Amino acid sequence: MQSSTHPSPLLSIQNFTTEFRSSGGKIVANKNVSLSIDHRRILGIVGESGSGKSVLCRSILRLIPSPPAYVTEGEITFNGRNLLALSESEMQAIRGVEIGMIFQDPMTSLNPVWRIGDQITETLRVHKGMGRREAREVGIDLLRQVGIPSPDTRFDEYPHRLSGGMRQRVVIAMAMACKPKLLLADEPTTALDVTIQDQILALMLQLQEEVGMSIILVSHDMGVVAETSDTIAVMYAGQVVETAPTEAIFNRPKHPYTLGLLQSIPRIEFKVDRLVPMKGQPPNLLKLPKGCPFAERCAFASPDCIETPVALREVEPGHFSACLYPERLA
Amino acid sequence: MRLASYILSRLLQMIPVLIGITIFAFLFIQLLPGDPIQTMLGGKASPEAIEAAHQKFGLDQPLPIQYLLFLRNALQGDLGTSITQRTLVSGLIAERFVPSIFLLIYAMIIAMLLALPLSLIAARRSDRLVDHTIRISGMITISMPAFWLGLLLILLFGLTLDLFPISGWGDDFLGHIHSLFLPAVVIGLATAPVLIQSLRSSLLDTMQMDFIEAARAKGLNPNRIMIRHVLRNALIPMVTVLAVNVGWLIGGSVVVENVFSIPGIGRLLVQAVLTRDYPTIQALTLVFGILVLIVNLITDLTYAVVDPRVTYQ
Ligand SMILES: Nc1ncnc2c1ncn2[C@@H]1O[C@H](COP(=O)(O)OP(=O)(O)O)[C@@H](O)[C@H]1O
Ligand code: SF4
Ligand SMILES: [Mg+2]
Numbered sequence: 001m002q003s004s005t006h007p008s009p010l011l012s013i014q015n016f017t018t019e020f021r022s023s024g025g026k027i028v029a030n031k032n033v034s035l036s037i038d039h040r041r042i043l044g045i046v047g048e049s050g051s052g053k054s055v056l057c058r059s060i061l062r063l064i065p066s067p068p069a070y071v072t073e074g075e076i077t078f079n080g081r082n083l084l085a086l087s088e089s090e091m092q093a094i095r096g097v098e099i100g101m102i103f104q105d106p107m108t109s110l111n112p113v114w115r116i117g118d119q120i121t122e123t124l125r126v127h128k129g130m131g132r133r134e135a136r137e138v139g140i141d142l143l144r145q146v147g148i149p150s151p152d153t154r155f156d157e158y159p160h161r162l163s164g165g166m167r168q169r170v171v172i173a174m175a176m177a178c179k180p181k182l183l184l185a186d187e188p189t190t191a192l193d194v195t196i197q198d199q200i201l202a203l204m205l206q207l208q209e210e211v212g213m214s215i216i217l218v219s220h221d222m223g224v225v226a227e228t229s230d231t232i233a234v235m236y237a238g239q240v241v242e243t244a245p246t247e248a249i250f251n252r253p254k255h256p257y258t259l260g261l262l263q264s265i266p267r268i269e270f271k272v273d274r275l276v277p278m279k280g281q282p283p284n285l286l287k288l289p290k291g292c293p294f295a296e297r298c299a300f301a302s303p304d305c306i307e308t309p310v311a312l313r314e315v316e317p318g319h320f321s322a323c324l325y326p327e328r329l330a
Numbered sequence: 331m332r333l334a335s336y337i338l339s340r341l342l343q344m345i346p347v348l349i350g351i352t353i354f355a356f357l358f359i360q361l362l363p364g365d366p367i368q369t370m371l372g373g374k375a376s377p378e379a380i381e382a383a384h385q386k387f388g389l390d391q392p393l394p395i396q397y398l399l400f401l402r403n404a405l406q407g408d409l410g411t412s413i414t415q416r417t418l419v420s421g422l423i424a425e426r427f428v429p430s431i432f433l434l435i436y437a438m439i440i441a442m443l444l445a446l447p448l449s450l451i452a453a454r455r456s457d458r459l460v461d462h463t464i465r466i467s468g469m470i471t472i473s474m475p476a477f478w479l480g481l482l483l484i485l486l487f488g489l490t491l492d493l494f495p496i497s498g499w500g501d502d503f504l505g506h507i508h509s510l511f512l513p514a515v516v517i518g519l520a521t522a523p524v525l526i527q528s529l530r531s532s533l534l535d536t537m538q539m540d541f542i543e544a545a546r547a548k549g550l551n552p553n554r555i556m557i558r559h560v561l562r563n564a565l566i567p568m569v570t571v572l573a574v575n576v577g578w579l580i581g582g583s584v585v586v587e588n589v590f591s592i593p594g595i596g597r598l599l600v601q602a603v604l605t606r607d608y609p610t611i612q613a614l615t616l617v618f619g620i621l622v623l624i625v626n627l628i629t630d631l632t633y634a635v636v637d638p639r640v641t642y643q
Binding site: 058061063089091092093094095096097100101103105108109110111112113114122123126127158160171174175 | 539545551
């Protein structure tokens, strides 16, 4: 989708569909998701809570147990290999080594009874066979790199002695230890204070430059992805409804939902957390409508939107939208 | 150091409870109907003996003074003289103490050896056949009365197969291990299901935690995650469960010591009650109370050591 010095994207997701089955029925959490991210790029995934962002991230690392989750369609190709076809032990060799992950809540994503140094160097010792002493040196370097003061004493501390922002730095160091090619960051700043959020984002950008990795940055906040991403994918009700380079999303949105999100970005002079959420509710994932999932809330809808199935279409070079009438936004 | 001052403050906190226990043990004799000395010495004591005892215990003094005398004697290690055995109670308890503690620790080790692997298996395969089998087996062993299971084991392994002695506690360490095996198994089997149940649920709770998903995202294999990350966290609340069970075990071992004729304090207690050996009963009340206090202290200290989040104050 994007021009790049590398011939093929680092990660490409094709037609990926996941459902959760339970006695109450099946929830389609990801429906026909297609995305790709190039080497050394940042892809922002944005959408309301419940739109399937976390399910998508966790599916890339195959962290969701089955049952209850079932992948019914699609491929996830990373560096030329279909992750969905790998064995569990082949996946273990990719997790934490080639793909790292950062979670939303730094207060709960660190093991409370492990010293932080041992936690960040665990992948080095397990996957790289590093000895204790060498791992300690590398670990202290990592802590320094993520901006933790006096890293050589912090190395031996337990997580509860650190603030939320410091813990998220530790989580980042942990995910970066093996220098992964891809970092999945699932709402890495949502649980943090506003001032800390900016520091963490800046740190991630700086590390991305230094290490030369790619990042998938998930957020429910259009402002966050706008500041950081090369490409943006907008998710709604488990589907990608629009994806394009950041500049195109901002200047020429081709999906009414994206337009709604853009209008809800707080102006800088106001410094408000979130603004005017759109009217209405996303559809029930247990019974998705046949047509456009956004139809109920869409100001541009016409009667056939409810009936006609939608899919991503290239409306401009590199700009994809799942709206039947993208020209109505012009 | 912080830990040292923490221990000191915990010891100081124990003093009021300790005083409460001694008052209770002291009043126990006072509350007996009739003249305590007459009761203590039994019906056939000579008037001179009764007079001497009155003097010794200071029974002519007011109650608080008597209590202080009792306390002074106890602090000096004088817990009175056993009526039936005609020896010092302190010596009697000291010699009976070791087999009981040995049995207690032995039984706890057996219970943990059973509980650790079984609860790991039950949690890994929760709501599957193995899990249900473990739970139902636990319900069966826990509902077997200790004396009944004890007799059953004596019959099978002691008499029929002749693998283990059926009474006593052996002469040396290996002898103790051998002789106390069956009684330790009886207590262990009664305790293990409780431990399994709580460790299993603690493991399942921990497995749901975010940091376990983070551990999986690090590409660790499931065994490593289970042992290094899940178990290490899940064991912390087990300290309390173990402590509560030790209190229960001390009571439960009374029965087992009698079934297997082990010369421990549990057996001493039953003998003392049956022969109305009041000084011994009084001293044992004191000892059991202090034992529970010590277990509580050890529990708190264990927390301070195993859980980095505990702050000593
Ligand atoms: N373990 C699960 N069992 C059943 N449904 C789930 C589970 N995890 C997620 N879902 C469903 O998937 C949908 C998408 O969830 P999620 O990816 O967490 O949303 P987001 O991260 O965008 O807020 C949710 O609405 C939820 O109903
Ligand atoms: S397809 Fe119709 S309902 Fe859906 S977003 Fe486009 S105009 Fe709105
Ligand atoms: Mg989420």
